Amino acid sequence: MGPRIAAAPRATRRESGAAVSETEHGPAAESSVTHGERRYVALLRGVNVGGRNKLPMADLRDIFSAAGCSAVRTYIQSGNVVFQAGQDLAERAPEIVTESIRRQFGYETVVVVRSREELRQVAASNPFDTSGDPRFLQVAFLADTPDAEAVSRLDPRRSPPDAFAVRGRHVYLHYPNGVARSKLTNEYLAAQLQTASTMRNWRTVLTLLELVETP
Incomplete structure (x- = not known):
């Protein structure tokens, strides 16, 4: 049995003022990394633990997609996200995601991001x-x-x-x-x-x- 992953549904994000449609992303659908983007992993602290800090992974994928990330996938329920983004967005992602979770779910969490090379x-x-x-x-x-x-x-x-x-x-x-x-x-x-x-x-x-x- 392979790793339990889920892909973000179709979403829309904006680039240079224009709406850009995102297709569904999964392990087989992601054929290449968009120019200027790299692959990253985001790790959240303390979500879905002991019935506290509930965060559906579908909502978490939506948060990353809304922030402008692409090819968003999650692994199990503890808050592990694989995504693609430019370096600037990846550096801002922890602040963007923590603020979105605070606003939508009413609690504080920690988000740590590592590039593919760093995880290697x-x-x-x-x-x-x-x-x-x-x-x-x-x-x-x-x-x-x-x-x-x-x-x-x-x-x-x-x-x-x-x-x-x-x-x-x-x-x-x-x-x-x-x-x-x-x-x-x-x-x-x-x-x-x-x-x-x-x-x-x-x-x-x-x-x-x-x-x-x-x-």
Whole structure:
């Protein structure tokens, strides 16, 4: 069974004052990247968790399409979006999307965007053994790069036998006994590093890479 993805329905966006019709996008329909556009992944924090912060993925796709993104797809219900956009729009997407969710659904969330090339680097740079159960590996995607002082505040003895490694805007985490009881939480990382963070398990990281690589 392949990854569970959904494509944005037909939508209309404006370019240079003219309405442009968008066709339905799916894994087979996206034949090329429009000139000037690149492929990106957007990761939302804390949506559809425990009955809180409900956000239908169809509505999320509509939000990205309305912002001007193309070839919009989502993966599972935790807020993972694959899309195409120019660099300027991709950089503004977190602010646009968080404001749209605030206005339409009434709650705050975090949106972190990575380019296809950045996600490739994430997948290639895990310092932990990736041959085991991918549920025991997580990556925290940070909104900003923490400075050395912030990184030094992370306590490697906080939650044995759990371990972490900071690599730029990413924190790789290994949870040998699972993540449920670990004290190396997303909230702890965000508080110590003083930047917003959202986490994904290794299986999701690899699936998103596969999707963003798929023409």
